Amino acid sequence: MDPQDDRATTSLALRFPETLFVFDAGTGLARLGTGPYVRLLPPGDRPIHIFLSHLHLDHTVGLTFLPGLWSNPTVVHFRRM
Secondary structure: OOOEOOEOOOOEEEEEOOEEEEEOOOHHHHHHHOHHHHHHOOOOOOOEEEEEOOOOHHHOHHHHHHHHHOOOOEEEEEOOO
């Protein structure tokens, strides 16, 4: 199922001057490549850090959208239990 305008699974982005932190990678992550959310992306040479709270599908499915979203280096962080 593609992301819908009116709903998405968990994803939260926090932008600092040259860095973007994303917490969880639900379908909401796909919005970073569209509309007003594109402005959250840092310059192309700056990394984007994605932190995964856990590895359930509703928190990771957005990773499938990564190749089409940005060219920035991307670092995925998660804690192994």
